[in-house]
Amino acid sequence: MIFKCKNCGGNTVYSPERKKMYCPYCDSESSEEKQVYETSELTVCPNCGGEVKVFEHTSATQCPYCDNYLIFDERVEGEYLPKMILPFQMGKEVCKNAIREKFKKCLFAPTDFLSEVRLNGMIGTYVPFWLYDYDAVNDFEGEGTKVRTWRSGNTEYREVSYYAVHRNMSVDFRRIPVDASVQMPDEIMDLLEPFGYNQMEEFKPEYMSGFYGEKYNMPADVVEERAKKKMKDDISQMMQAQCSGYSSLRTIRNDVQVNHAEQNYALLPVWKYDYQYNGKDYPFYVNGQTGKIVGSAPISTKKVLVYGGTLWACLTILMASVSALLKVL
Numbered sequence: 001m002i003f004k005c006k007n008c009g010g011n012t013v014y015s016p017e018r019k020k021m022y023c024p025y026c027d028s029e030s031s032e033e034k035q036v037y038e039t040s041e042l043t044v045c046p047n048c049g050g051e052v053k054v055f056e057h058t059s060a061t062q063c064p065y066c067d068n069y070l071i072f073d074e075r076v077e078g079e080y081l082p083k084m085i086l087p088f089q090m091g092k093e094v095c096k097n098a099i100r101e102k103f104k105k106c107l108f109a110p111t112d113f114l115s116e117v118r119l120n121g122m123i124g125t126y127v128p129f130w131l132y133d134y135d136a137v138n139d140f141e142g143e144g145t146k147v148r149t150w151r152s153g154n155t156e157y158r159e160v161s162y163y164a165v166h167r168n169m170s171v172d173f174r175r176i177p178v179d180a181s182v183q184m185p186d187e188i189m190d191l192l193e194p195f196g197y198n199q200m201e202e203f204k205p206e207y208m209s210g211f212y213g214e215k216y217n218m219p220a221d222v223v224e225e226r227a228k229k230k231m232k233d234d235i236s237q238m239m240q241a242q243c244s245g246y247s248s249l250r251t252i253r254n255d256v257q258v259n260h261a262e263q264n265y266a267l268l269p270v271w272k273y274d275y276q277y278n279g280k281d282y283p284f285y286v287n288g289q290t291g292k293i294v295g296s297a298p299i300s301t302k303k304v305l306v307y308g309g310t311l312w313a314c315l316t317i318l319m320a321s322v323s324a325l326l327k328v329l
Contacts, residue, residue, distance in 0.1 A: 001071045002047055003032040003209045011068040013210030016088040016288075021206055032206060042072060057181070060126065060213030069209050080215040082203040084131075084266040086195060088124055088211065088288045095122065095271045098291050099284065106297040110277055113297065118275060124288060126208060126267035127184055128216035131175040132227040135260040138235045140167045141253040144246035165249065167242050171235055177268065178226045180216035184270070186226065191294045192287045195268055199289065203267070213267065220263040227263075232256055 003012045003021065010025030012032040021032045037046035042054045050065035059075035062068070076082065090098070096119045103109060112118055144163040149156060175197050179189040201207070235256060243249055269288025274281060277298040284295030 001034050001036045001073055001205060002068050003206060004035050005031045006033045007031050011209070013069060014087065014207050015210075016091045017094075021209065032209070034205075036073060045070065057214045057217050058212075059215045060208045060211060062212070069211070071205050071208050071213070075215045076205055076208070082128075082267050083264045084200045085126065085203045085207050086197070086200050086266065086268050086289060087207045088269040089199065090271070090286070090288055090291055092122065092124065092271070095286050095288075095291070098286065099273065099293060102293050103297050109297045109299070113275060119273065122271055122273040124211040124269060124271050126211055126213040127189070127270045128180040128214050129177045129266050129268050130180050130216070130220045130223060130227070131177055131264045131266050132173070132224065133175065133260075133262040134173040134231050134258050136171050136173065136231060136235065137257045137259060138167075138169045138171065138239055139253070139255045139257070140169075140239050140243070140251070141165070142243070143250045143252060144243065145248045147247040163246070165243055165246070167239060169235075169239060169242060171238065173231050173234070176227045176230050178223045180218045180223055181214050182217045183214070188285050188294055192270065192285060192292055195287065195289055200266070211269075216265060220265075224263070
């Protein structure tokens with residue numbers, strides 16, 4: 001499907017700044033009309049007939065010839081229909097400025113690292129996620145100690161008291177996110193958290209116009225262990241807070257029981273900036289809602305050498321000046 005402007009025929013896209021669809025050609029708002037094309041060739045743009053690069057899990061992309069954003073109906077419907085979507089809250093310009101602000105003090109980064117041309121290459125992608133809900137109960141049994149020390153005369157005394165510790169805690173987890181994309185590194189997606197789910201919307205394909213997208217690559221049961229680990233880690237931290245006040249705490253039994261589990265398929269927004277330098281890739285990921293950035297700036301060897309040479313030259317001149325001054329004195 002393609003969303004066309006009913007006023008001028010241009011490709012309407014979703015604007016994170018305006019929070020609505022608009023036409024970048026005539027600037028009209030909410031003028032979109034969905035056009036569905038019957039075709040079995042996903043790699044052919046239905047608008048201009050140009051060849052489009054479509055991968056196995058691509059659900060939305062842009063035609064390199066007519067620049068129209070294409071959304072593939074069969075990859076956002078049926079079993080691949082997301083229940084929810086978190087629309088982009090940051091547009092490309094805002095995202096570019098955020099990256100410049102974060103890395104502006106990286107003196108040894110390559111000259112073109114923050115250039116307009118390079119940053120313009122970043123793309124916004126809706127990444128498939130499974131969101132897990134758990135109603136869990138943590139039953140903990142342990143042995144705690146409290147140590148009291150005091151001194152009388154020249155003698156120091158130490159008293160250790162032992163306590164039976166039992167805690168039972170019910171915790172309801174909502175929307176624990178786990179990405180379902182093979183292309184996106186799991187550890188990077190975890191670092192981009194948290195997302196604010198208060199801005200989550202019921203899925204509408206209009207939100208995808210103007211961005212790239214993927215359908216889920218892995219079913220919910222395949223990636224659920226990651227969600228359970230997050231749940232158990234959080235429960236452990238909460239239980240430790242409940243059992244504070246002891247000098248030491250030994251675990252005897254720690255049972256976590258899930259009474260109810262549910263998962264929902266959703267799309268979450270991520271900007272990606274791919275920078276190549278000296279044959280190496282430096283990917284940067286930006287949370288499309290909060291602006292959180294994950295990535296490390298490359299180092300220009302040439303800049304380091306130039307800086308080192310300049311510093312050495314300045315020190316040499318300074319030492320020569322000091323030496324000449326001492327001779328005069």
